[in-house]
Amino acid sequence: MIKKWWHDKVAYQIYPKSFCDSNGDGIGDIRGIISKLDYLQDLGVDIIWLSPCYSSPLADQGYDISDYYNIDPRFGTMEDMEHLIKEAKKRNMYILMDLVVNHCSDEHEWFKKACEDPDGKYGKFFYLRDKDGDKLPTNWRSCFGGPVWEDLPGTNKQYLHIFHKKQPDLNWENPELREEVYKNINWWLDKGLGGFRIDAIINIKKALPFRDYTPDREDGLCNIGEMLKDAKGIGEFLGEMRDRTFKKYDAFSVGEVFNEKPEEIPDFIGENGYFSSMFDFNEASFGQSIKGCYDAKQITPDDYKNCCFEAQKKIGNIGFLSNIIENHDEPRGVSHYIPQGDCCPESKKMLAALNFMLRGIPFIYQGQELGMENIEFTSIEQVDDISTLDEYQVALNAGLSPEDALKAVAKFSRDNARTPMQWSDTLHAGFTTGTPWLNVNPNYTRINAAAQQNDPDSVRSFYKKLIALRKNPDYKETIVYGSLEPVWREQHNLMAYYRTGDKTLLVIGNYQREYQKITLPTPYKKILINNYADLAEENNAITLHGYQVVILEM
Numbered sequence: 132m133i134k135k136w137w138h139d140k141v142a143y144q145i146y147p148k149s150f151c152d153s154n155g156d157g158i159g160d161i162r163g164i165i166s167k168l169d170y171l172q173d174l175g176v177d178i179i180w181l182s183p184c185y186s187s188p189l190a191d192q193g194y195d196i197s198d199y200y201n202i203d204p205r206f207g208t209m210e211d212m213e214h215l216i217k218e219a220k221k222r223n224m225y226i227l228m229d230l231v232v233n234h235c236s237d238e239h240e241w242f243k244k245a246c247e248d249p250d251g252k253y254g255k256f257f258y259l260r261d262k263d264g265d266k267l268p269t270n271w272r273s274c275f276g277g278p279v280w281e282d283l284p285g286t287n288k289q290y291l292h293i294f295h296k297k298q299p300d301l302n303w304e305n306p307e308l309r310e311e312v313y314k315n316i317n318w319w320l321d322k323g324l325g326g327f328r329i330d331a332i333i334n335i336k337k338a339l340p341f342r343d344y345t346p347d348r349e350d351g352l353c354n355i356g357e358m359l360k361d362a363k364g365i366g367e368f369l370g371e372m373r374d375r376t377f378k379k380y381d382a383f384s385v386g387e388v389f390n391e392k393p394e395e396i397p398d399f400i401g402e403n404g405y406f407s408s409m410f411d412f413n414e415a416s417f418g419q420s421i422k423g424c425y426d427a428k429q430i431t432p433d434d435y436k437n438c439c440f441e442a443q444k445k446i447g448n449i450g451f452l453s454n455i456i457e458n459h460d461e462p463r464g465v466s467h468y469i470p471q472g473d474c475c476p477e478s479k480k481m482l483a484a485l486n487f488m489l490r491g492i493p494f495i496y497q498g499q500e501l502g503m504e505n506i507e508f509t510s511i512e513q514v515d516d517i518s519t520l521d522e523y524q525v526a527l528n529a530g531l532s533p534e535d536a537l538k539a540v541a542k543f544s545r546d547n548a549r550t551p552m553q554w555s556d557t558l559h560a561g562f563t564t565g566t567p568w569l570n571v572n573p574n575y576t577r578i579n580a581a582a583q584q585n586d587p588d589s590v591r592s593f594y595k596k597l598i599a600l601r602k603n604p605d606y607k608e609t610i611v612y613g614s615l616e617p618v619w620r621e622q623h624n625l626m627a628y629y630r631t632g633d634k635t636l637l638v639i640g641n642y643q644r645e646y647q648k649i650t651l652p653t654p655y656k657k658i659l660i661n662n663y664a665d666l667a668e669e670n671n672a673i674t675l676h677g678y679q680v681v682i683l684e685m
């Protein structure tokens with residue numbers, strides 16, 4: 132395998148709106164990010180992915196871009212962005228921006244021009260269809276609810292939006308549109324970006340000609356996944372994009388790829404793949420229901436283990452997955468993957484180590500390193516996220532009471548991850564001096580960066596140790612490039628695996644509150660990581676405390 136600069140890196144995702152507010156308007160901004168670069172460097176982060184901070188009406192919190200060449204004034208200026216790239220470079224860090232090109236905003240000038248002249252150049256940048264009375268062109272459901280079709284203002288046409296109606300899909304079949312996208316990517320890479328995280332990229336290829344699929348809810352619509360499964364030939368777009376942009380810059384690209392087929396993996400992330408890496412969503416997608424998230428199945432420790440191992444097996448050494456515990460679209464990982472009632476510093480550290488030592492590139496989402504948890508919603512009024520609001524409606528339509536509907540969707544709400552970063556125990560967790568745009572989790576007095584930074588036993592210090600281990604010259608080769616082999620796979624509530632390279636490491640996590648005994652095949656040489664002060668052993672057997680995790684050199 133040809134070594135690439137990103138293989139041994141540790142990445143960190145920032146959700147700019149909720150990270151750090153420098154001017155007291157309640158909204159996080161780029162200057163706030165700059166002020167925290169030393170914090171990130173101290174943790175050991177190399178790559179920072181910024182969720183979108185381009186000009187945007189923020190209908191989907193920036194994933195609806197109205198100008199790809201500008202920074203939204205709420206986040207700062209282009210000078211701030213250039214300053215951030217420079218300051219990151221000084222610290223040997225790379226900045227990734229979010230590439231959102233499946234759709235733009237309905238306030239982008241392309242869309243405005245399409246409304247003015249739907250048959251002209253910009254009409255062809257979108258998917259437009261003539262209106263036919265009440266009959267929709269297709270019965271596809273948008274990801275945020277309702278049909279994907281909306282009237283094109285001032286015309287007798289409709290446009291397609293896979294996400295919100297303020298996010299019209301761009302027509303990738305049109306070479307002129309593709310040129311515009313590549314031009315923009317290169318413009319940003321010329322500014323010194325390290326690369327991009329690539330949003331919703333699987334959606335750019337539509338199954339043509341358009342047709343209906345079997346409805347799966349009473350609304351008569353079908354999940355958009357049905358159409359996507361049917362779409363062939365996305366590789367032509369992705370290969371062209373790689374060759375025209377990322378490749379020339381040796382840029383890092385990580386795709387938000389769902390439902391890839393096993394035979395496509397080499398094309399996606401193999402040698403000369405479309406992307407440098409793609410996220411592993413196998414754990415996050417577990418238990419999803421076509422009916423809506425109110426019907427989702429709770430993941431158990433054994434499910435979690437199996438999901439991780441399945442994903443690892445599927446990729447093998449073809450390429451590198453990007454491993455996550457959470458992101459801005461998911462609930463907090465510690466609330467989601469640790470059985471209810473058991474969320475504590477030990478279990479958070481266990482989850483961290485089990486995920487971090489998988490083969491691939493670790494991505495930490497802001498606050499994850501502190502063990503930030505889901506927020507408790509007491510009313511739907513407290514919810515901001517458009518997806519959660521839709522899921523709430525879906526749950527009500529399915530007959531749930533308002534209380535039950537709120538409870539069901541709160542567990543999965545994207546707002547859980549979007550509450551402001553908890554910097555300290557001062558007002559609004561030190562995120563802002565003004566009024567935060569979204570409520571701060573009241574547990575900030577207990578869980579915050581200031582309290583954890585100098586505490587050697589904190590969750591953050593544990594993350595720091597994991598990062599340091601990954602960078603330790605003695606173990607780096609094995610952790611980055613070594614193979615992964617599950618062990619004791621059938622043992623209930625135990626997740627364990629070998630990482631084998633020039634060293635042999637054994638990662639063992641006791642995924643339950645009761646203790647658990649394991650007989651080691653050979654004596655270990657050294658304990659590299661332990662989330663408890665001791666390790667109980669007798670002959671070749673070790674007894675792990677509840678949620679104890681150890682990394683042993685064998």
Ligand code: GLC
Nearest residue numbers: 191194231294330331459460
């Ligand atoms: C991706 C983003 C998500 C956004 C959607 C539409 O899934 O991660 O936040 O809502 O794409 O852009």
Ligand code: CA
Nearest residue numbers: 152154158160
């Ligand atoms: Ca601000």
